[in-house]
Amino acid sequence: MAIRALTSPSPPSPEPGTVLLETERLVIRRYLLSDAPALAEIGNDPEVAIFMSDRFPNPYTVEDAETFIKNLNPQHDPTSPPEYPTTTAVLLKVAPADGRHHTPAGDGLVLIGSLGVRPKPDVFYRTWDIGYFVGRDFWGQGYATEAVTAWTRWMFATWPELLRIEGGRYSSNPRSGRVMEKSGFVLEGVKRSAVVKNGVVLDALLYGLLRSDVEKEST
Known part of the structure; x- marks a missing residue:
């Protein structure tokens, strides 16, 4: 079933x-093919993969990451308009001092x-599903909350x-629940x-954020 596309005055x-968009510490942008090695390093971590769906390959190789990024090309995803933020990269503006993390695009x-x-179909077309993950080296520093909060408002x-x-989220992942709750869900x-x-066997927990919830923040 085709997605009923939402329009934007400034797509x-x-x-x-x-x-x-940018936040104080982060840049959120569309993926580049040069992101593949860093994406594979994060995605291949079993502590990250355990919270993903089975669509996410495990182990997760550089080739898997390259295929994923190439398939983000609009011609490979006819269900969503090309301007939709179907999948985006979250990047830290200041590299950690440990020197272990390289800069994929050479931009620091x-x-x-x-x-x-992921846009929902049929009568749910004005609802979008979100998903996210952050590499284990960056847990516990508020990056996920910062990204999800800014991204949903954007x-x-x-x-x-x-x-x-x-x-x-799965019932095994309370950390993700805290991220969503801190982001207003x-x-x-x-x-x-x-x-x-x-x-x-796990429970699945559903969270929602309404436009009216966000609008109340500014009143």
Whole structure:
């Protein structure tokens, strides 16, 4: 079923590397092929993969990352308009002093994670699902909350017809729940025993953020 596309008065460019927004510490932009090695390093960590869906390959190689980034080209994803922020890279403006993290594009930025959005079909077309992950080296420093908070507000501002953003987590991942709650999401329900990940039965928790919730922040 085709997605009913939302329109924007100022849609972002779909070109690879386009910067969508910046926060105090982060840059959120479209992926470049040069991001593949850093993305593979993050995605191949079992402590990250355990919270992902099974669509995410494990192990996660540089070739997997390159294929993923190449397939972000609009011609490979006819279900979403090319200007949608289907999947974006989250980069740290100041590289850690340990020297372990390289800058994929040579611009001094360090890839630390990813944000994605999936538009829902049919009568739910004014709702978007989000997903995100941050590399383990960058946990516990508020980066995920900073990225999700800014990104969701940017999406509501850029697409005025967007009513709702949903996010989910496994019951085994309370850290993700704290990120969403700090970003303004509300826990709306629990699907009991809905997930089997690596042979373990888990609950699935659903969170929602409304445009009206965000609008209240500025009043």
